[in-house]
Amino acid sequence: MRFTRQATAALVALLTLPACAPSDGAAATPAASGKGTPAPVADAGAGAPGIGDSDFPLDGNGGYDVGHYGVTIGYTPATKHLDGVTTIDATATQPLSRFNLDLRGLEVSEVTVDGAKAGFDRQRDELVVTPATALAKGARFTVKVTYAGEPKPVKDPSNLGTYGFIPTTDGAFVASEPSGSKTWFPNNDHPADKATFDFRITVPRGLTALANGELTGKTAAPGGRTTFTWRETHPMVTYLATATLGKFELRQGRTPGGIPNVAAVDPAYHAALGKLYRVSGEVTDYWSKVFGPYPFSATGGVVDNFSAGYALENQTKPMYGGFDPDTSIIAHELAHQWFGDSVSIERWKDLWLNEGFATYAEWLWSEHTGESTAEALFRRQYAVKNDPIWKYPPGRARPGDLFNQSVYRRGAMTLQVLRRAVGDETFFKVLRTWVADHKYGNATTPEFIALAERLSGKQLDTLFDAWLFQPSRPEA
Secondary structure (H helix, E strand, O other), X not given: OEEOOOOOOOOHHHOOOOOXXXXXXXXXXXXEOOOOOOOOOOOOOEOOOOOOOOOOOOOOOOOEEEEEEEEEEEEEOOOOEEEEEEEEEEEEOOOEOEEEEEOOOOEEEEEEEOOEEOEEEEEOOEEEEEOOOOEOXXXXXXXXXXXXXXXXXXXXXXXXXXXXXXXXXXXXXXXXXXXXXXXXXXXXXXXXXXXXXXXXXXXXXXXXXXXOOEEEXXXXXXXXXXXXXXXXXXXXXHHXXXXXXXXXXXXXXXXOOOOEEEEEEOHHHHHHHHHHHHHHHHHHHHHHHHOOOXXXXXXXXXEEOOOOOEEEOOOOOOEEEOOOOOHHHHHHHHHOOOEOOOEXXXXXXXXXXXXXXXXXXXXXXHHHHOOOOHHHHHHHHHOOOOOHHHOOOOOOOOOOOOOOHHHHHHHHHHHHHHHHHHOHHHHHHHHHHHHHHXXXXXXXXXXXXXXXXXXXXXXXXXXXXXXHHOOOOOOO
16 A cells, blocks of 8 residues: 655655555444344354454454355445445354454345354444354355445544545445455455455446456346446455446556556546556566566556545555556555565564565666666665654554554665665565465565575574664664
């Protein structure tokens, strides 16, 4: 993710800077009564209301692992009304008498588990599901949730601003990091639980619905509407899912390297379409040479007319909220397809593995184009001795300011220090091995440190401790 607002410090003003909002780790939706009368079940446990992230204890849920989401929604921009049916295929990781899903606000009318009516209750942003029959550890099961209402995005003005399912003048801008996907479909809303997705999005005729992966169908629907079906066959974090819809101009084709490329812009950004398509293709192909093969089946980008003030690396469809992105922002968001999307974090404290790497990719793009070098950019930032990034290390989560400048800039600086220490050949081998070893999975900071030490043959604990974990300005 990248922020487009300019900071006030002179150094920071040199670059368009990143910022996102922290997950609040709690819910804000009024409780609602559930329906259904499941039989009591003995000797079975309840899934935890959080996935186990100590910094955000209520994010995600425990007791199961999701394999696939089938998200079917119909949305009418004029009334801001959404009708939804989400089907979730999951595996129980413990005996379950009940389990939680994350869902914000929308009214649930029915829940079934393996086709049988289930009980449910609303506890703020938690949808507590009680199946008619307890689930054994290792059991595969399917949950179907029917729901409707007006989606309400998360608003956090002190950080990111607004995220989730955001109504626009002609549709919706859907960008959900860190915990906004629950504003439009029930899910296990934490990056540790990745799954594949199918989307069926029905909108008034004349509008276009854009989701992750590849378009598999476009059909007429009753009432003068159109249904778009999209499929993402590669595992994806829930916050990367999108169902952005409205009036769009599209350009479709392939990158010079042969990867399907879809660029879409709101008509207000007509002039940006050609550049978005061309640069997205060029950057994708170049990163494929630097980081390893592109991990997904399509690339591109979307510019909508909602003034979000940020960009988000939605898988295969980076989103640019209300601005024409410059090349460095496109380079940042597309680098995330490797760092953050394919290789995702296990816990939010490791966010620098996403944002620090994508910020460093901007520096690499600057080297590639001859504008500057990563070392020069490092030196420019290191020279500011009173920069707030020295007071808080990027390797420790700040729940009240999760997407802070240190995660981005000091995270990138850590990689430049590593590059100096091990040399270019080993450094780029580390990056390529990292994305290959953890492709479509999750990873942690200790795993990255271990890989760097193994491939370099050097003890690097002191380097990483100083740059990632100490609240001071390291020697450079």
